[in-house]
Amino acid sequence: GPVNSILEAFLSGAYAQGLARYHALPHPTAEDQRWAGACALNMDQASLAKDLFLTARAAAPGAGVGLATAYRIGHEYTLAWTALEQVVPDALLPLDLALYWREVGALRYVEGHLPEATQALEQAWSAVLASPEGGPLRGTVAQTLAFMYGVRGLDRQAEGFLEHALAASPPARRVYVLAARALRHIYLGRHADAQADLEEAASLVAQLPAARAIVQYTAGLLS
Numbered sequence: 001g002p003v004n005s006i007l008e009a010f011l012s013g014a015y016a017q018g019l020a021r022y023h024a025l026p027h028p029t030a031e032d033q034r035w036a037g038a039c040a041l042n043m044d045q046a047s048l049a050k051d052l053f054l055t056a057r058a059a060a061p062g063a064g065v066g067l068a069t070a071y072r073i074g075h076e077y078t079l080a081w082t083a084l085e086q087v088v089p090d091a092l093l094p095l096d097l098a099l100y101w102r103e104v105g106a107l108r109y110v111e112g113h114l115p116e117a118t119q120a121l122e123q124a125w126s127a128v129l130a131s132p133e134g135g136p137l138r139g140t141v142a143q144t145l146a147f148m149y150g151v152r153g154l155d156r157q158a159e160g161f162l163e164h165a166l167a168a169s170p171p172a173r174r175v176y177v178l179a180a181r182a183l184r185h186i187y188l189g190r191h192a193d194a195q196a197d198l199e200e201a202a203s204l205v206a207q208l209p210a211a212r213a214i215v216q217y218t219a220g221l222l223s
Helices: 005-011 015-023 030-042 046-056 062-073 077-085 094-110 114-130 135-151 155-168 171-187 191-207 209-222
Strands: none
Touching: 005 015, 005 030, 005 135, 015 030, 030 046, 030 062, 046 062, 062 077, 062 094, 077 094, 094 114, 094 135, 114 135, 135 155, 135 171, 155 171, 171 191, 171 209, 191 209
16 A cells, blocks of 8 residues: 555654644544654654554554653663563564564663674564565664674674665765764774775765764774
8 A cells, every 4th residue: 555654754754744744634543643653752752752652552553662662762661661562573564573673672782681682683674674665774773783793793794784784774874874884994993994984974974964973073083
């Protein structure tokens, strides 16, 4: 069927637009509420997001995943797990399944269980590859996996996922992936590689002034 227009806005990062579309609907569905909640969460409107997720949860199981994310962002980890435990993964579409496993991974990471976090994120990666509309999420899932493997000192896997993240990210996100990869190069003593990534990142910053600080910070570590 046609992709929900609020989901479309969420996936393209147009969160304000997604919320505006939601508020303009005379009869929003649970699906509308759920993706509006995801937009609200990304705009730091946590209480609105929670209300939307709680309202939508009975009819749109993916809303339970969003609810868990809202609780985690507010450091309410027990509530986050409780929300996730009420979600039946088998009932989820691939996109929701990817978000589900990404959330499990994030919570495991917060608890310091890195191998379990990595395993959950690998499942998120499989689900996001299987999701027809999951393309925009590939970059973030891959970047999180690269970070996990990097923290664990598993360099080959970390680099593989940084490659995936670069391939899947729109220009605005590429800046962050390049900065992350430059950091890895610096720690591993590969200064020429780091320089190349930072030069590409700097050329993209014009489109994304918010990323200037991360590029400058990383470049400062090189000098």
